[in-house]
Amino acid sequence: GENVEQHPSTLSVQEGDSAVIKCTYSDSASNYFPWYKQELGKGPQLIIDIRSNVGEKKDQRIAVTLNKTAKHFSLHITETQPEDSAVYFCAASRAFGNEKLTFGTGTRLTIIP
């Protein structure tokens, strides 16, 4: 089955700096890669996603890059703000919607004011 590894497990950055979180996956058939933000006691919230036919996607301060050959994808957050502090999870699935998502181990991001 799919295995998704995520690094780092914790990350502290100064407010205004950039944060990068990286994931690798094992199943070459995976083609949907979402990123979720989870705040304490809440369900995960989708922040950005990418499909295998695209190498990069950007939404304001958030971007995701995908390298299918190397089987890794990364989350980039620029101009970080205190409200970006949360746990972030990457995930992968073989098909959007009806195939199960396999989650990474999570990254606790702390933005230092």
Place this chain on the structure above:
Amino acid sequence: GAVVSQHPSRVICKSGTSVKIECRSLDFQATTMFWYRQFPKQSLMLMATSNEGSKATYEQGVEKDKFLINHASLTLSTLTVTSAHPEDSSFYICSASGDSSGYGYTFGSGTRLTVV
């Protein structure tokens, strides 16, 4: 946008009793429901996948007789934890996907189950 309502948000039950958690898709038809369990400071672990009108498919190591999943309608799925024990205390989260491209993996807000 797609909304999934999960109830209750918190529940405390006595050891040996059963607890039911509901997950409703409010504005789309959820053809597939996923149920996850998350222990403190850990990732989400898939317990089972259910398609409307079919029996759920459980992940390896998840007891299907203990975690009963019902997905009898396109807007409602339930997870019943039977004969709960303290080790079942966890954060349970549902995720619903619909049959159109705009509705995939919409998560509920989670249920904190504490078994005493």
